Amino acid sequence: MGSNSLYGPIDPATDAGYVDPPPRMGFFTDTSVCIGCKACEVACKEWNLVPDDGFNLLGHSYDNTGGLSANSWRHVAFVEQPFAGDALAEAAGTGTQFLGMPLSDLPGKATPGPRGDFRWLMMSNVCKHCTHAGCLDVCPTGALFRTEFGTVVVQQDICNGCGYCVSGCPYGVIDRREGDGRAWKCTLCYDRIGDGLTPACAKACPTESIQFGELDELRERAARRVEDLHEQGVAEARLYGHEEDNGVGGDGAFFLLLDEPEVYGLPPDPVVATRDLPRMWKRAGLAALAMAASAVVAFAGRRG
Amino acid sequence: MSPRGGGDRSMVPEAEFRSYYGRPIVRPPVWTHDIASYLFTGGLAAGSALLAAGGQATGDATLRRVGRTVTLGALGASTYFLIIDLGRPERFHHMLRVAKPTSPMSMGTWILASFGGVAAVAGAAEFAPLLPSRLLRRVLPPAGDAAGYGAAVLAPALATYTAVLFADTAVPSWNAVHPELPFMFAGSALASGAGVGLIAAPGKPARRMAVLGAAMELAAGHRVEHGHGLLSEPYRQGRPGKLLQAARLLTAAGAAGAVLGRRSRAVSALSGLALLAGSALTRFGVFEAGVVSAKDPKYTVVPQRERLAAKTEVTGQP
Numbered sequence: 006m007g008s009n010s011l012y013g014p015i016d017p018a019t020d021a022g023y024v025d026p027p028p029r030m031g032f033f034t035d036t037s038v039c040i041g042c043k044a045c046e047v048a049c050k051e052w053n054l055v056p057d058d059g060f061n062l063l064g065h066s067y068d069n070t071g072g073l074s075a076n077s078w079r080h081v082a083f084v085e086q087p088f089a090g091d092a093l094a095e096a097a098g099t100g101t102q103f104l105g106m107p108l109s110d111l112p113g114k115a116t117p118g119p120r121g122d123f124r125w126l127m128m129s130n131v132c133k134h135c136t137h138a139g140c141l142d143v144c145p146t147g148a149l150f151r152t153e154f155g156t157v158v159v160q161q162d163i164c165n166g167c168g169y170c171v172s173g174c175p176y177g178v179i180d181r182r183e184g185d186g187r188a189w190k191c192t193l194c195y196d197r198i199g200d201g202l203t204p205a206c207a208k209a210c211p212t213e214s215i216q217f218g219e220l221d222e223l224r225e226r227a228a229r230r231v232e233d234l235h236e237q238g239v240a241e242a243r244l245y246g247h248e249e250d251n252g253v254g255g256d257g258a259f260f261l262l263l264d265e266p267e268v269y270g271l272p273p274d275p276v277v278a279t280r281d282l283p284r285m286w287k288r289a290g291l292a293a294l295a296m297a298a299s300a301v302v303a304f305a306g307r308r309g
Numbered sequence: 310m311s312p313r314g315g316g317d318r319s320m321v322p323e324a325e326f327r328s329y330y331g332r333p334i335v336r337p338p339v340w341t342h343d344i345a346s347y348l349f350t351g352g353l354a355a356g357s358a359l360l361a362a363g364g365q366a367t368g369d370a371t372l373r374r375v376g377r378t379v380t381l382g383a384l385g386a387s388t389y390f391l392i393i394d395l396g397r398p399e400r401f402h403h404m405l406r407v408a409k410p411t412s413p414m415s416m417g418t419w420i421l422a423s424f425g426g427v428a429a430v431a432g433a434a435e436f437a438p439l440l441p442s443r444l445l446r447r448v449l450p451p452a453g454d455a456a457g458y459g460a461a462v463l464a465p466a467l468a469t470y471t472a473v474l475f476a477d478t479a480v481p482s483w484n485a486v487h488p489e490l491p492f493m494f495a496g497s498a499l500a501s502g503a504g505v506g507l508i509a510a511p512g513k514p515a516r517r518m519a520v521l522g523a524a525m526e527l528a529a530g531h532r533v534e535h536g537h538g539l540l541s542e543p544y545r546q547g548r549p550g551k552l553l554q555a556a557r558l559l560t561a562a563g564a565a566g567a568v569l570g571r572r573s574r575a576v577s578a579l580s581g582l583a584l585l586a587g588s589a590l591t592r593f594g595v596f597e598a599g600v601v602s603a604k605d606p607k608y609t610v611v612p613q614r615e616r617l618a619a620k621t622e623v624t625g626q627p
Contacts, residue, residue, distance in 0.1 A: 011411070065330045072332055082329060139479060145415035146403040165403045166396015168339040169414050172478035172603075177336040186396025267610045270329030274613040278477045278484055279411055285473045285487045292472070292491030293465030295525065296359075299499055300461070303518035304363035 010137075012280040014249035017136050017257075021151035029155035030198055032207065032215060032258035033223040034129055035230060036269075037242060039214040041067060041127035045079040048209030052194065053078065056182075072270060073130055075182035078191040079206045082269050084126035128269045129206070129215055132157070132178045132191035133246055134257030135277065140170035140179045140190075142279040148188070155220070155257055156193040164188050175253065175275035193257070220257060227261060239263070245271065252276030326614065328606040335479040337603040340394060345596035347390035348471050349501070349589040351421070352494060354383035355468035356502020356522070358428055362461030363514050365454060374435050375509035376502070377457065381432030384425050391421075413474040420470055424463040430456035468498035475599060481609055482602030483595075485540035489532040493591065496526030500560055501588035507567055507581030511574065516567045519584055523564035526591065527557060533595075539611055543598040552594035559587030 010020055018026035049055060058076035063069050066083035073080045134156045141149040141157050148163035149170060159170075159179075166186040170179045179190040194204035198217075202208075207217035216223060224247055234242035241263050246256030252275050266273050328334070338344075361376025363369075392401045405422070409415040434453020437446050469491040476487035483490070499522025506515030534544040534553065544553055563583035570576025602608040 063330075068330075072329075084329070142411040143414065143477060145407070145409065145412045145418060146400075147407040147409070148403070163403055163406070164397070165400035167404075167414060168394070168396065169412070169474075169478075171336050172338045172340075172480050175335060175479040177334050177479075180336060181339045181396050188396075265327060267327050267334070267606070267614075268329065270332055270334060270606075272334050272609055272613055274617045275479075278479055281484075281487060282411060282413075282473070282477055285413075285476050285491075288488050289466075289469040289473045289491040292469045292495040295492065296355075296465040296468060296495040296499055297461075299521040299525065300359040300363060300518065303503075303514045303521060304367055 011142075011282060012137060012254065012277070014254055015136060016155070017138075017151055017254075018153055018155045023151075023153050026153045026155070028219040028221065029257065030193065030218065031134060031155075031220040031223055031256075032131060032193070032204075032217055033227050033261070034131065034258065035214050035216065035227070035261045036126065036128040037214075037230075037234060037239070037261055037263060038212045039081070039127040039129055040212055041081055041083055041125070042211060043070075043081050044209040044211060045129045045206035045215055046070060046077065046081060048205040049079045049191070052197070052205035053192070055189075073132070073176075073178050073180070073190075075180035075185075075189040078131065078189075080130045082126070082128045082130060084264070084268060086124050086126060086264070087122055088124035089122050126263055126268065128260065128262065129210075130269070130271070131206070131258050132193070133176055133253065133259070134191075134193055136249070136254030136257070137277040137279065138253070139173035139175055139277045139279060140188075142277065142282075143169045143173040145169060152195055154193070154195075154198060156195065156198075157257075158192045158195050159188055159190065161187055161189075173278065175272055175277060224259075227259065230261060234261075252280070326607055326610040328610060331606065333604050334606045334609040335481070335603050337600055338478075338480060339396075340596075342593065342596070343390040343394040345593045346589075347387050347394075348494070348592035348596065350383045350386040350390060351471060352468050352498030352588060352592070353501045353505070353585070354380045354387060354424070354428065355464035356498040356500070356518075357383060357505050358424070358431075358457075358460040358464040358502075359499070360502045360506050360515070360518065361431065362457050362464075363518075364510075365457050367514070369510070369512070369514075371510040372506060372512070372514070373457070375505060377428075377432045377435050377453075379505050380428045380460065384428050384432075387421065388425070413470055413477050417467075417470045417474055420463060420466045424460060424467050427456040427459035427463065431460055464498075465495065469495050475595070478599075480599045480603045481612065482537075482540045482543045483599040485537045485612070486533045486544075489529040489536070490595070492529035493526055493533055493595070496522045496524070496529060497560075497588045497591045498522070500526055500563065500584045503567070504563065504581040504584035504588070507563075507577045507584065511567075511571070511577035511581075515581075516571060519567040519580070520564050523560045523584065523587075526560055526588075530557065530591070540602065540608060543601040543608070544594070547601060549594045549596075549598035549601060552590050552597060556587045556590035556594055559583045559590065563587055 068083040070080050138157045148160045164187040203217050207215040245262050246259035249255040357376045357379040361373050364372025392398050404418040431453045434449045437449035472490035472494045475483040503515050503519035563580045566580030
């Protein structure tokens with residue numbers, strides 16, 4: 006382990022011991038072009054044979070998935086917001102577009118009127134494949150491992166379902182599957198990218214909201230996209246998870262958001278718990294010494 | 310935003326924050342109360358092992374015998390609770406594939422396994438006279454003495470690593486209290502060990518251990534319950550708040566009874582029971598407070614927002 010292994014910017018594959026690894030791969034999810042079609046959710050389930058997560062009506066707009074879980078490795082969040090002046094729609098220049106959303110009238114029949122004071126936020130969430138992954142750090146069996154692409158994957162033949170990774174993840178991503186007992190999450194389609202294929206969700210995304218590629222290149226592309234959007238007047242556009250010096254050392258999957266992260270169910274400033282682990286062990290060591298000393302004091306002065 | 314610290318509840322107004330339909334951000338632990346039970350039995354094993362070693366060192370055969378036997382029983386219960394809480398219990402031995410310092414559970418597995426080895430030998434030595442083999446009858450008692458001291462050396466690690474196990478998570482209220490939690494658990498383990506001593510063989514050492522353990526647990530517990538602003542809140546409110554309040558009362562009463570009731574065997578035994586119950590409730594209270602803090606996005610969003618605001622203040626950059 007290098008000195009930075011628990012925190013700060015590093016190359017995770019090299020840190021994990023790979024010699025001359027391929028470039029780090031990741032996702033850039035640009036929510037400004039997401040249309041909420043959920044093709045990513047479906048493609049992921051189909052390719053990875055992920056079981057259903059129940060057929061529920063949650064009453065959360067069009068979101069009936071709820072969140073990432075053992076059985077949902079992509080999750081499309083839907084937020085309906087009061088919002089004045091949707092610069093994004095104005096920037097498109099063409100007024101309202103029919104996106105396949107259910108309407109109260111026949112498609113194209115509704116007279117195009119002035120836009121309301123309302124907007125949709127849609128965002129396809131996924132495992133962040135952190136540089137410093139809480140789940141991987143705390144896994145006691147070695148079931149979770151770092152791939153040569155810098156991603157984080159569970160080996161299902163090793164996992165014994167201890168559940169520690171579930172509490173280790175600052176994003177609430179990884180989860181134990183009911184009835185199966187093991188932990189499951191996005192593998193960034195390890196079985197596809199090893200063969201030079203695009204992960205199922207990115208492949209299925211019709212608007213390139215989900216972009217897959219070399220992380221360095223994605224970061225440059227994302228920075229340009231934010232600049233473009235700001236120029237077009239979308240002041241609220243911001244990147245999330247792209248910084249190498251954030252609490253998890255940079256996310257392998259990062260996002261362009263149009264509101265605060267917590268609005269989408271993301272933590273505003275996540276920090277991997279292992280950052281403080283050396284200090285925690287030190288405190289535990291002190292407490293252990295205090296405990297031993299108490300026992301000695303308790304028996305002091307007695308002779309056997 | 311609400312200011313941190315001070316423990317003044319009027320200074321922490323109803324936190325304003327945004328969320329996604331009020332859903333949790335970090336995932337609530339999948340662990341059940343088996344883990345809270347393990348915290349108690351593991352601590353009890355550690356406390357009893359120290360009691361037994363003290364008895365051994367001072368020639369108190371009753372303390373030694375009781376301490377070793379309870380350690381053995383608590384060790385068995387601990388192993389049971391740990392394995393039963395796995396999603397795949399038949400794969401429990403996969404824990405032994407690796408030794409990972411970044412995983413408190415991995416470290417804990419090795420601590421428990423080593424402790425279990427020596428504690429089992431020490432416990433078995435108490436049953437040596439009943440064994441049919443002459444060789445075992447001769448070899449076990451001295452081996453048990455060495456093992457008894459070995460268990461005492463490992464006991465503090467067994468009692469405190471569980472605090473790191475909880476703290477090294479994204480569970481907001483467990484993570485925040487990492488400086489004090491090991492002391493709370495160490496005190497709780499000492500108090501439970503003293504409780505065993507007060508029931509089986511009350512004497513000066515058990516009373517001192519009761520007072521020292523209870524003091525450590527209560528002092529650290531106070532910091533946990535009041536020293537971390539919003540993230541201390543789950544330790545004071547609702548069910549976990551009630552559990553921890555009961556734990557405090559029982560622990561304080563147990564320690565007081567241990568000293569004041571030293572002339573009465575019955576009061577000593579009752580004090581021992583109070584200490585054991587207090588220790589168990591402490592573990593359940595801490596466990597449940599963490600679960601509460603993970604289920605409500607407030608405890609994830611508000612402190613992180615405050616952290617970001619503080620960063621912006623320092624650097625002048627968002």
